[in-house]
Amino acid sequence: MLHIENLAVSYGRAKVLLDLNITVGEGEVVALLGNNGAGKTTTLKAISGLVKPRGGSIQFKGQAIDGLPSHEISQLGIAHCPEGRRLFGGMTVEDNLMLGASTAGARRKQAQNLKHMYELFPILKERHRQHAGLLSGGQQQMVAIARALMADPELLILDEPSLGLAPKIVSEVFEVIERVKDDGVTVLLVEQNVAQALGVADRGYVIEQGTIALSGSSQELLANNELQTAYLGI
Numbered sequence: 001m002l003h004i005e006n007l008a009v010s011y012g013r014a015k016v017l018l019d020l021n022i023t024v025g026e027g028e029v030v031a032l033l034g035n036n037g038a039g040k041t042t043t044l045k046a047i048s049g050l051v052k053p054r055g056g057s058i059q060f061k062g063q064a065i066d067g068l069p070s071h072e073i074s075q076l077g078i079a080h081c082p083e084g085r086r087l088f089g090g091m092t093v094e095d096n097l098m099l100g101a102s103t104a105g106a107r108r109k110q111a112q113n114l115k116h117m118y119e120l121f122p123i124l125k126e127r128h129r130q131h132a133g134l135l136s137g138g139q140q141q142m143v144a145i146a147r148a149l150m151a152d153p154e155l156l157i158l159d160e161p162s163l164g165l166a167p168k169i170v171s172e173v174f175e176v177i178e179r180v181k182d183d184g185v186t187v188l189l190v191e192q193n194v195a196q197a198l199g200v201a202d203r204g205y206v207i208e209q210g211t212i213a214l215s216g217s218s219q220e221l222l223a224n225n226e227l228q229t230a231y232l233g234i
């Protein structure tokens with residue numbers, strides 16, 4: 001579904017990504033791991049057209065998308081749930097969700113998709129009239145994920161959905177990702193919570209120094225000595 005080849009991104013003179021290669025198959029959950037500043041968010045922004053690559057190619061369902069404006073990329077079926085959630089705290093949960101129905105197709109199916117989100121996330125149905133800013137961190141993360149899903153994407157990219165949440169809530173967020181996967185959505189997941197991310201993912205990639213230093217199935221990565229030392233503290 002997604003093929004990233006030799007991706008290079010710079011901010012000014014700082015080369016952040018060099019020669020990065022990632023593939024994501026239909027129906028997979030793929031984890032993208034790496035330390036702070038490794039370039040994970042930059043990779044997701046390059047996919048969704050928020051930063052312009054300096055080199056390489058990004059193909060989505062066989063079509064080159066690098067260089068396209070972000071609204072065109074979202075029309076093609078990629079939804080980006082950004083780092084830090086970015087909800088409108090003074091608006092209701094439901095109004096936040098409606099904003100996610102950003103493509104023509106999703107607008108036609110808005111009522112149906114909203115109903116489906118309330119089935120996936122029953123707590124959001126209970127809270128649909130509340131201001132999003134009054135929800136707990138975990139609930140706000142569910143709103144952010146559901147808002148992205150309101151665009152009816154084939155590929156959902158999630159940037160650190162568990163950031164800043166208490167351990168129990170982190171587990172709930174990972175359960176939500178399982179539900180999204182069972183729903184047939186392909187997921188590219190950026191996480192610092194390595195063990196839990198590999199618990200839900202089929203495969204994973206580790207970015208170091210702007211390139212993929214390690215990749216494999218989740219089982220392979222969890223058993224890898226380098227990864228255990230660097231990311232799991234084993």
Ligand SMILES: Nc1ncnc2c1ncn2[C@@H]1O[C@H](COP(=O)(O)OP(=O)(O)OP(=O)(O)O)[C@@H](O)[C@H]1O
Nearest residue numbers: 011014016034035036037038039040041042043083
């Ligand atoms: N808009 C920008 N302008 C200049 N430098 C940037 C910009 N955005 C990110 N960077 C730099 O690029 C590098 C990669 O940043 P990025 O946000 O992609 O990392 P990350 O892996 O997502 O980190 P984190 O885990 O902290 O979110 C960092 O050194 C960062 O300081």
Ligand SMILES: [Mg+2]
Nearest residue numbers: 040041042083
């Ligand atoms: Mg980041």
